[in-house]
Amino acid sequence: MATLKAVRGTRDLLPPETALWNHVEATARAVFARYAFGEIRTPIFEDTALFARGVGEETDIVSKEMYTWEDRARADSDSAQSLTLRPENTAGVVRAYIEHKLADTGMLQKLFYIGPQFRRERPQRGRYRQFWQIGAEVLGPSWSGADSALRDAEVLEMLSTFLNELGVKGWRLEVNSVGSSTDRPRYIAALREALAPVKHRMSADNQRRAETNPLRVLDSKAPEDQEIINGLPKIADFLDDASREHFAQVLAALDACGVSYTVNPRLVRGLDYYTRTTFEFTVTDGSGLGTQNALLGGGRYDGLSEMLGGPKAPGIGFAIGEDRLILTLQAQAEAEANGVAERKLDAFIAPMGVAQNAGALALAQELRRAGLTIEVGDGSFRLKKSFETADKLTRRMVILGEDEASSGILTVKDLITGEQTKVARADLKDFCAAASLSS
Ligand code: HAM
Numbered sequence: 001m002a003t004l005k006a007v008r009g010t011r012d013l014l015p016p017e018t019a020l021w022n023h024v025e026a027t028a029r030a031v032f033a034r035y036a037f038g039e040i041r042t043p044i045f046e047d048t049a050l051f052a053r054g055v056g057e058e059t060d061i062v063s064k065e066m067y068t069w070e071d072r073a074r075a076d077s078d079s080a081q082s083l084t085l086r087p088e089n090t091a092g093v094v095r096a097y098i099e100h101k102l103a104d105t106g107m108l109q110k111l112f113y114i115g116p117q118f119r120r121e122r123p124q125r126g127r128y129r130q131f132w133q134i135g136a137e138v139l140g141p142s143w144s145g146a147d148s149a150l151r152d153a154e155v156l157e158m159l160s161t162f163l164n165e166l167g168v169k170g171w172r173l174e175v176n177s178v179g180s181s182t183d184r185p186r187y188i189a190a191l192r193e194a195l196a197p198v199k200h201r202m203s204a205d206n207q208r209r210a211e212t213n214p215l216r217v218l219d220s221k222a223p224e225d226q227e228i229i230n231g232l233p234k235i236a237d238f239l240d241d242a243s244r245e246h247f248a249q250v251l252a253a254l255d256a257c258g259v260s261y262t263v264n265p266r267l268v269r270g271l272d273y274y275t276r277t278t279f280e281f282t283v284t285d286g287s288g289l290g291t292q293n294a295l296l297g298g299g300r301y302d303g304l305s306e307m308l309g310g311p312k313a314p315g316i317g318f319a320i321g322e323d324r325l326i327l328t329l330q331a332q333a334e335a336e337a338n339g340v341a342e343r344k345l346d347a348f349i350a351p352m353g354v355a356q357n358a359g360a361l362a363l364a365q366e367l368r369r370a371g372l373t374i375e376v377g378d379g380s381f382r383l384k385k386s387f388e389t390a391d392k393l394t395r396r397m398v399i400l401g402e403d404e405a406s407s408g409i410l411t412v413k414d415l416i417t418g419e420q421t422k423v424a425r426a427d428l429k430d431f432c433a434a435a436s437l438s439s
Pocket of ligand 1 (some may be wrong): 087088089090119121127128129131132135136137271293294295296297298299300316317318319320321322323324
């Protein structure tokens, strides 16, 4: 029989690597909390219309990458609802903002999320069909200050702090402004006009995008497209005064906080909802990722809430590709330097004979309650097997035989020096804890 495997583009995360994932998530939670963010958890699947309207029909995500199915109430029912595994979380957060009337609080909402997203992309290193994002959204009514350039800079400064606290080396921040919802159509019209006479010389993908979504032409990495792209009109020349001023304020606040950045006039990003500030963080060296892989991306949006039937709620957000961040940390070998090395056991308890199993478990319970990390063997193991198993896990083995059980004096063997010590049961936790500190 053929063995079953994880589906292409999905993967299992196993220990000890999961310790690094937990460290990254714990760091995100700790850093985001200092900036007054709270956690939101939205469902993993939603009505397909949410993404079609929220992310945009013409985006790559909606047009070809979603996992969508017809969900019938009953097998024989004709009525079906179209559902989709979330390809990103911004649309879900804005839906929840509307559904729970968070606007009524009048307060700026600062929400973060950590969870899997699903896109039917061609799998490769750093690109999966189920991948994890750590993201956040800052949104609210205009009077809550949600429009302010201060928020853009705050989010970017928070991300730089997060990457620095994790010890990511060589990150680069690229920023741009894609203008207001009135600037963009003027720019898109100009792009279309400029592309019309030259698009036949571009890659097949770009010929299609030139028709459907000209902004995405700027994203192309195809070498044959670069010269043409460099000659196209720049969004910066189409910004109205308010957008220009907003972008200048973002950059000034980044300067004031000492966050370094590069303005990349081609950075438009692939989702329809962006207005004004857009950004990406990449890792230039030692990331283990190809150059095409952004570590994280995001931007400002205005109109998304209205598109989903809600009140005006401008916002800014980002999503970090957690898989890519982990690959980067591993490639940069930061894990150990940050003390994320797998926690070593404090002791291994070896029951001598099945009759000692229950007592061994009770002893383990006592030591674990005292905060020690303990593994228990099994009374069916021969002594040699107990030694071999303990040796792979720790340097201390506690022997629990009939004599030890009745006398309350246990034998602790140091597996490196070979030394055996008799320790009273009541002193065992202090003995193991002290020995762990010195080993
Ligand atoms: P996005 O650029 O589509 O933006 O994704 C953000 C990040 O998720 C990417 O920079 C990348 O690191 C990671 N990512 C995307 N697709 C994959 C994949 N197939 N495998 C591994 N990692 C991937 C968004 O999703 C927006 N919702 C971000 C946002 C929030 N904008 C405003 N608020």
